[in-house]
Amino acid sequence: MAAFQDVQKHRFFNTNSLWIRLDSLKELLEREGGFVPLPVIKNAKTVDPRNKNSPPVIQLETAMGAAIECFNDAGAIVVPRNRFAPVKTTSDLLAVRSDAYTLTEDFRIELTTPGATQPPTIELDSNEYKLVEQLDAKVPGGVPSLKDCAELKIRGPILLSGNNRFRGKVSVTNTGKSLRELPAGTYENQEVEL
Secondary structure (H helix, E strand, O other): OOOOOOOOOOOOOOOOOOOOOHHHHHHHHHHOOOOOOOOEEEEEEEOOOOOOOOOEEEEEEEOHHHHHHHOOOOOOOOOOHHHOOOOOOHHHHHHHHOOOEEEOOOOOEEEOOOOOOOOOEEEEOHHHHOOHHHHHHHOOEOOOEEEEEEEEEEEOOEEOEOOEEEEEEEEEEOOOOOOEEOOOEEEEEEEEEO
16 A cells, blocks of 8 residues: 555556557466456445445455556656546536536536636535435535635535535535525635534
8 A cells, every 4th residue: 555655656646547558468468367467455345335334345446557567668648637527526526517617519528717727626525425316415406606616615414506606715514414505695715604
């Protein structure tokens, strides 16, 4: 794990696309007995991710990005962050669904704001928004505007809508356990408690 997280050894590891020369892959597979020698990653999970009380399990996986060390002369293509929109969490999904991104005519996803180099940093409460169905239930009236948002933090069960606009750095907190709706409006560089 220490080697995997060593950014001096693996400067580029967070890739979504791998291009491999088939002749090089064939050579590697022949040399390694039919397997790509990737380190195994152990992740503790539950059988049902929706139920924290379901039986614990260990998920074994490999990171294909680590395969670059198996090939001589492997390299990385640096894609500008404004053209790279990975969706690994519901926070990423909320951003991509919002007006912070635009789908171009040639089907690329790019940041909407001209000259923007970073998408909004979004932190959704992991107890309330971890799963896609939880996110969907909290935005039934559409996704809020995030194109002018630098940072958004949502804590607690909060119902958002397309009538919410976030600008700058905004934090919205519901300290209660019942779902509360954020009133329509623009929220700019402020902390809101419901």
